Amino acid sequence: MDFITLRATAQAQLDPVAWSYYQGTADGDPEADQIAWQQIALVPRVMQGLATIDQSLTLGGAHLKTPIMVAATAGHGLANDDGEVATARAAASVGALMVYSSSATVDVTTFGAAAPGPWWAQVYLMRDRRLSDRYVAQAVAAGASALVLTVDLAGSVANAPFRTETQPRMSARPGNFPGLVWEQMSSQIDSDLRPEHIAELAAASGLPVHVKGILHPDDARIAVDAGAAGVIVSNHGRRQASGVVSTAAVLADVVEAVAGRVPVLVDGGVRTGADVLRAIALGATAVGVGRPVLWGLGAAGEPGVTSVLSRLIAEFRQTMAACGAGRLDRIDSTMVRIPR
Ligand code: FNR
Numbered sequence: 127m128d129f130i131t132l133r134a135t136a137q138a139q140l141d142p143v144a145w146s147y148y149q150g151t152a153d154g155d156p157e158a159d160q161i162a163w164q165q166i167a168l169v170p171r172v173m174q175g176l177a178t179i180d181q182s183l184t185l186g187g188a189h190l191k192t193p194i195m196v197a198a199t200a201g202h203g204l205a206n207d208d209g210e211v212a213t214a215r216a217a218a219s220v221g222a223l224m225v226y227s228s229s230a231t232v233d234v235t236t237f238g239a240a241a242p243g244p245w246w247a248q249v250y251l252m253r254d255r256r257l258s259d260r261y262v263a264q265a266v267a268a269g270a271s272a273l274v275l276t277v278d279l280a281g282s283v284a285n286a287p288f289r290t291e292t293q294p295r296m297s298a299r300p301g302n303f304p305g306l307v308w309e310q311m312s313s314q315i316d317s318d319l320r321p322e323h324i325a326e327l328a329a330a331s332g333l334p335v336h337v338k339g340i341l342h343p344d345d346a347r348i349a350v351d352a353g354a355a356g357v358i359v360s361n362h363g364r365r366q367a368s369g370v371v372s373t374a375a376v377l378a379d380v381v382e383a384v385a386g387r388v389p390v391l392v393d394g395g396v397r398t399g400a401d402v403l404r405a406i407a408l409g410a411t412a413v414g415v416g417r418p419v420l421w422g423l424g425a426a427g428e429p430g431v432t433s434v435l436s437r438l439i440a441e442f443r444q445t446m447a448a449c450g451a452g453r454l455d456r457i458d459s460t461m462v463r464i465p466r
Contacts, residue, residue, distance in 0.1 A: 159395025238268025
């Protein structure tokens with residue numbers, strides 16, 4: 127099923143409140159990130175001796191079959207009764223890494239026991255530290271292999287009346303913080319987030335901490351200096367700030383600032399295998415996919431997510447072949463042209 131049909135199927139099947147929550151953006155421009163990738167033209171290499179095409183990689187010590195990963199998205203229980211567990215099974219079946227959202231519907235302990243493949247746990251620093259500390263301890267015990275500290279919602283919480291990442295009252299409840307409804311979860315996010323929290327989180331958990339929500343190269347440098355194990359270039363799927371830059375436009379600058387000290391990951395508007403190649407050519411190590419996973423889950427549950435990820439993996443393989451890259455390290459910045 128192509129993504130347009132899949133999205134329409136999901137929309138027809140999901141509760142309208144859940145659908146608008148999944149699709150929402152701050153400025154009503156859901157396609158901007160997607161278009162930014164599309165504008166980057168590929169410059170294929172030929173005569174490269176493509177006996178095999180291999181998209182596997184090692185990331186944080188784990189061997190992954192593909193650089194395509196499931197980005198952290200909240201509330202999978204709004205799309206399917208098995209929620210995040212269905213997504214984890216699908217991701218594992220294709221060898222993709224999953225980032226589990228702290229705003230999941232299935233609690234992290236239940237999730238960890240059921241997840242067949244490697245996963246990272248996303249976390250927000252919460253005003254009531256006991257809440258985030260307890261969640262992190264549970265994530266460590268449940269088998270998360272890294273943490274993803276999301277840093278781009280702190281500003282919207284400081285600006286509460288204009289907050290765009292509002293979470294409507296929905297049927298399913300947050301699994302890790304029972305008793306809270308979604309709206310209370312976002313108001314718990316601490317706006318006083320500072321670089322030293324990265325090392326504190328790493329020390330408390332004993333896990334590598336990837337910092338998600340970086341767009342400015344100076345922030346990437348600051349995060350790495352403060353102990354980040356990786357940087358995730360993300361604009362939160364355009365859900366946080368209105369008029370925000372596309373990740374495709376800033377990825378190369380962040381990669382340059384990080385200078386190979388840690389891996390740089392990216393998400394936002396990645397919808398095709400060609401987009402994945404574009405991101406890797408600009409220096410990303412791995413590429414996250416958000417909404418299409420939710421469409422797959424809403425349209426057809428676990429097999430729907432498997433089909434979304436398999437399709438992207440197959441398209442990426444095809445694009446690698448068409449561009450003369452038999453391995454990920456054969457993809458470089460000479461293979462893309464960014465419009466001026
Ligand atoms: C998100 N995103 C997100 N990020 C995060 O760090 N923690 C979270 O709980 C969520 N929740 C969430 C819910 C929904 C419904 C969406 C669509 C997104 C952001 C997500 O990780 C990612 O940055 C974007 O979704 C990537 O953009 P695309 O692929 O959706 O265009």
